[in-house]
Every structure is written in structure tokens, then in C-alpha cells.
Amino acid sequence: xxxxxxxxxxxxxxxxxxxxxxxxxxxxxxxxxxxxxxxxxxxxxxxxxxxxxxxxxxxxxxxxxxxxxxxxxxxxxxxxxxxxxxxxxxxxxxxxxxxxxxxxxxxxxxxxxxxxxxxxxxxxxxxxxxxxxxxxxxxxxxxxxxxxxxxxxxxxxxxxxxxxxxxxxxxxxxxxxxxxxxxxxxxxxxxxxxxxxxxxxxxxxxxxxxxxxxxxxxxxxxxxxxxxxxxxxxxxxxxxxxxxxxxxxxxxxxxxxxxxxxxxxxxxxxxxxxxxxxxxxxxxxxxxxxxxxxxxxxxxxxxxxxxxxxxxxxxxxxxxxxxxxxxxxxxxxxxxxxxxxxxxxxxxxxxxxxxxxxxxxxxxxxxxxxxxxxxxxxxxxxxxxxxxxxxxxxxxxxxxxxxxxxxxxxxxxxxxxxxxxxxxxxxxxxxxxxxxxxxxxxxxxxxxxxxxxxxxxxxxxxxxxxxxxxxxxxxxxxxxxxxxxxxxxxxxxxxxxxxxxxxxxxxxxxxxxxxxxxxxxxxxxxxxxxxxxxxxxxxx
Numbered sequence: 001x002x003x004x005x006x007x008x009x010x011x012x013x014x015x016x017x018x019x020x021x022x023x024x025x026x027x028x029x030x031x032x033x034x035x036x037x038x039x040x041x042x043x044x045x046x047x048x049x050x051x052x053x054x055x056x057x058x059x060x061x062x063x064x065x066x067x068x069x070x071x072x073x074x075x076x077x078x079x080x081x082x083x084x085x086x087x088x089x090x091x092x093x094x095x096x097x098x099x100x101x102x103x104x105x106x107x108x109x110x111x112x113x114x115x116x117x118x119x120x121x122x123x124x125x126x127x128x129x130x131x132x133x134x135x136x137x138x139x140x141x142x143x144x145x146x147x148x149x150x151x152x153x154x155x156x157x158x159x160x161x162x163x164x165x166x167x168x169x170x171x172x173x174x175x176x177x178x179x180x181x182x183x184x185x186x187x188x189x190x191x192x193x194x195x196x197x198x199x200x201x202x203x204x205x206x207x208x209x210x211x212x213x214x215x216x217x218x219x220x221x222x223x224x225x226x227x228x229x230x231x232x233x234x235x236x237x238x239x240x241x242x243x244x245x246x247x248x249x250x251x252x253x254x255x256x257x258x259x260x261x262x263x264x265x266x267x268x269x270x271x272x273x274x275x276x277x278x279x280x281x282x283x284x285x286x287x288x289x290x291x292x293x294x295x296x297x298x299x300x301x302x303x304x305x306x307x308x309x310x311x312x313x314x315x316x317x318x319x320x321x322x323x324x325x326x327x328x329x330x331x332x333x334x335x336x337x338x339x340x341x342x343x344x345x346x347x348x349x350x351x352x353x354x355x356x357x358x359x360x361x362x363x364x365x366x367x368x369x370x371x372x373x374x375x376x377x378x379x380x381x382x383x384x385x386x387x388x389x390x391x392x393x394x395x396x397x398x399x400x401x402x403x404x405x406x407x408x409x410x411x412x413x414x415x416x417x418x419x420x421x422x423x424x425x426x427x428x429x430x431x432x433x434x435x436x437x438x439x440x441x442x443x444x445x446x447x448x449x450x451x452x453x454x455x456x457x458x459x460x461x462x463x464x465x466x467x468x469x470x471x472x473x474x475x476x477x478x479x480x481x482x483x484x485x486x487x488x489x490x491x492x493x494x495x496x497x498x499x500x501x502x503x504x505x506x507x508x509x510x511x512x513x514x515x516x517x518x519x520x521x522x523x524x525x526x527x528x529x530x531x532x533x534x535x536x537x538x539x540x
Contacts, residue, residue, distance in 0.1 A: 006076070018423070129302060130299050133184055133186045136180065152429075153283065153285045156253065156284050157278075160470070169266075176272060176273070181198070183197070187294055189295065207262075210259070220249050222472055223309060224244065224248060231244050232311070235289070238288060238408055258270075261274070270322065286358065308362075309362070314492060352385065357480075361373045371422070372426065375407065375410075375411075379407060401431045406429060424439065440519060444520045448524050452501070452507060452520065454501070454502065455487075460486060470500070471489065486499040494511065496510060497509040498531060506527070508534070521532035
């Protein structure tokens with residue numbers, strides 16, 4: 001039995017004009033197939049009397065080959081009639097037979113034909129460095145705003161729309177994308193692949209191709225990134241600097257660079273199914289610009305490793321090019337002369353303005369994690385710089401758990417990447433806590449430092465004064481009566497809470513109503529009403 005792709009090719013060969021009608025038949029159903037099947041059935045009934053004699057015996061290959069003209073019309077149907085269907089149709093057209101002494105069992109009814117619907121292309125188990133599969137996007141409301149949210153996502157949409165030949169197909173493809181007709185999307189170097197559902201039950205297999213960059217282009221691109229460390233920081237934060245994407249090596253496609261291909265009979269460029277996949281690809285680029293690098297031929301890990309190696313080599317060359325400073329001193333004969341007076345001690349060296357960036361540690365099989373080494377070296381350099389400037393180490397008095405929270409909170413950016421998840425798991429395991437405990441503690445540390453962590457974990461009984469005056473202040477601000485418990489005031493609905501720290505500052509917290517799962521939110525304030533200002537749910 002041919003696959004559904006081969007079936008589409010066969011339909012196009014049988015009916016050359018179908019490509020011109022594809023835009024209409026795809027929205028109204030398989031009208032062409034229905035018409036051909038109706039002609040086959042009517043033709044079969046027209047010469048049913050001629051097949052009565054053959055209905056009493058099994059239909060063999062010879063009978064199918066010598067069928068009359070009515071049977072040959074079945075060849076134009078989407079699939080050839082089976083032997084069982086042929087026999088049943090002949091028996092239905094025959095006149096009533098005389099009763100037989102030996103009862104003949106009735107033939108089983110033929111099962112209803114169901115369209116072959118291919119499975120989703122989502123195969124996360126096959127994903128790797130150069131293959132990524134993304135789940136299908138949920139439908140989104142239709143609006144007149146731009147389809148993408150970032151400038152690079154909109155640049156992809158502009159390349160699609162300026163290279164299209166039919167704006168009507170683009171509009172219908174955009175509607176397909178907004179209605180969630182695009183299945184899971186697989187991205188490999190130079191290729192975006194997905195199934196797209198039209199008005200028929202069977203979806204179409206759609207590809208969008210884009211030229212990959214050669215080794216020379218990648219070398220020039222990596223040199224440009226290494227020259228500006230801000231570009232590396234932006235990429236790590238899932239941002240795409242415009243000067244980088246539109247530099248000497250253009251990353252984004254231009255008009256005509258996208259090569260869409262679809263298994264549907266529509267010959268438009270692009271058809272609405274390919275346009276829908278292109279629009280959804282713009283949403284992928286919004287969420288992760290590294291998808292664009294993968295399309296151009298490099299995976300995220302490979303790209304970051306190459307940038308690390310080039311950055312380390314650049315730092316090493318700069319260190320070799322610097323000439324050593326001349327050493328101040330005296331000749332040995334003068335130093336050992338009994339008549340020489342000792343010079344005063346030189347003044348202490350001035351403190352460096354900021355700690356230097358540690359070198360990049362390469363990954364080695366069986367060796368330590370380079371990301372963890374980088375974290376430790378950066379933290380040690382910062383502590384040494386503080387000790388030189390102030391003469392004290394503020395981290396020296398922290399407990400193991402407090403220091404683990406401090407290290408995790410120092411990780412820049414928001415959200416958990418693969419590296420930060422590994423760091424959280426390692427720190428939580430060393431402190432005997434879970435990663436969820438560490439994530440909540442990191443939120444408290446970022447809210448108020450060491451005092452914020454104490455407010456999270458240590459309830460206490462405040463003295464009369466500031467805590468007692470907080471409830472009248474909240475009532476005066478048209479807020480409901482908060483329930484007091486130790487140093488905490490809780491909203492009657494149980495979704496907002498204020499905690500008084502030992503430093504006299506109010507720390508806002510939020511939770512799902514009735515779950516008692518409190519997380520630090522907002523900015524601490526000396527005024528309890530001011531601490532609730534940033535929480536929109538406090539007025540409910």
C-alpha cells in the first residue's frame with residue numbers, strides 16, 4: 001500500500017488540473033474523489049445484471065482483468081476495489097435466488113474506509129545537538145498586530161511575506177497558524193518540518209528549507225561575536241542583537257531565501273500550509289533565537305563551546321602581547337654597601353577597580369564541571385576584591401545553606417537553563433535540601449539578602465509598636481482586616497501575606513488561595529501599604 005505522500009503524487013499525475021483547483025477543494029472537502037466514486041458506483045449498478053452469473057463464485061484475478069466497462073471505471077477511484085467489495089456489490093445487484101436446501105451464511109459487511117492520518121512528527125527521543133522538536137503551539141486569538149513579538153521574529157515574517165506570490169494564501173496560512181493547525185515542529189540544519197492540517201482529515205507534510213552557512217562564514221561570525229562580549233551576554237539571555245544578526249554574515253533570511261515545499265497539490269509559492277509553518281517558526285524564534293543558529297547549521301552547545309574557545313585564545317594572546325612592567329630596584333653592590341641607608345618602604349599598591357574575569361575552563365572527560373569551576377573562580381575573585389578594599393569578608397560568617405543560596409542567587413538571568421538546573425541540583429544536594437527549597441530561598445535572597453532569607457525561614461514574635469500599628473494602617477487604606485500570627489499578617493482570602501523582618505521592613509509574599517505555599521514577591525518597604533503596592537491581587 002503506498003504511503004500518503006505517494007498517494008498525493010498519484011492524484012496529481014491522474015488529474016493535472018487538480019493543482020489549479022487545490023485552493024478550493026482543500027476547503028470544501030474531497031469533492032473530486034467523491035465524484036469519481038459516485039461514477040464508479042453508478043456504472044457498477046448499470047451492468048450489475050452482467051455480473052450476476054459471477055456473483056455465485058469467488059472473484060479471481062482473471063475475473064477482475066476481464067471485467068466489463070463498468071468495472072473499469074473503478075480504476076479512477078482513489079483506491080482499487082477489494083475482492084470482497086466487488087463480490088458484495090455483485091450480490092446486491094442480482095435478482096432473488098431460489099431457496100436452497102443448504103443455508104448459506106451471509107457475507108460479513110465490508111468495514112467502512114477510514115482516511116489514513118499520519119502520526120505526529122514529534123519524536124523527542126530522537127532529538128540531539130542538531131535536531132530539536134518543539135510541541136505544537138496552542139491556538140491564539142486573531143488580531144491585527146504583528147504575528148511575532150521580537151524584531152528578529154518579525155524579520156522572518158517580512159522575508160516570508162515579501163517573497164510570497166499570493167497574499168491571499170498568506171492570509172489563509174496565517175489563519176491556519178492562529179487556529180493551531182500546525183503540529184509539532186522539528187528543526188534540523190537547513191530544514192523546518194511539520195504536519196499541517198487543512199480541511200481534509202489527512203494532514204500535509206510541509207518543509208521549509210534555508211541555506212546553511214559554510215565554515216568560512218561561521219569563522220567570520222564567531223570572530224565578530226568574540227570582539228564584543230556584550231553580544232555573548234545577550235545570546236545567553238535569549239536576545240539577538242540587531243547589529244550581530246545584520247552584520248557581515250547575515251543570519252536572518254531575506255525575500256526569496258525561504259524555500260517552502262508541501263505535499264498538497266497546490267503549486268502556490270508558498271501554499272497556505274507552508275505559510276502556516278513559516279508563521280509558527282517565527283514564534284519559535286521569539287522564544288529561542290538559537291533556533292535560527294540551528295537552521296543555519298550550528299547547535300547551541302557547539303556554538304557556545306566555540307565562543308568559549310575563541311574568547312580564551314583571545315585573552316591569552318592579549319596577555320602575551322602585554323610587556324612586563326619594569327621592576328624597581330638597586331644594584332647588589334649598592335644594596336650591600338655598609339654606607340647605604342635603607343630606603344623607606346614603598347606605599348601599598350592601589351586596589352584594583354574590579355575583579356578580573358577568570359579564564360574559561362575547557363570541558364574534559366571525567367574532569368570537573370567547567371561551569372561549576374567558573375562559578376567558584378568568579379565568586380573567589382569577588383570575595384578577594386572585597387577583602388582588599390574593606391578588610392573584611394562578609395561571606396565568612398554564612399552557614400553552608402546560606403552560602404549555597406547566595407551562590408545560586410548570584411547566577412544572572414531569570415529562569416532555569418540546563419546549566420543553572422545542574423548548579424541548583426548540586427548546591428541543594430550539598431546542603432541537604434531540595435531544588436524547590438533552593439528556588440524559594442533564592443527568591444527571598446534576591447528580595448532582601450540575608451535578612452530576606454531569615455524572614456522566609458524564621459518566624460518570630462515582634463515587640464509592640466510597628467507590628468501593632470500595621471493593621472490600622474491597612475484598614476485606613478481600604479484593605480480588609482489581615483489575620484495576625486507572630487510576625488505575619490495574612491489576607492482573609494489567604495493569597496497575600498506581609499512579614500515583618502527584624503530590620504523593621506515589611507516583606508510581601510503571595511500564595512495560591514488555601515494552599516499555604518508562600519513565595520516572596522514584590523519589593524520590601526517600611527510601610528506595609530507600600531509593600532503591597534506592587535501586588536495587584538492585594539486589593540481583591
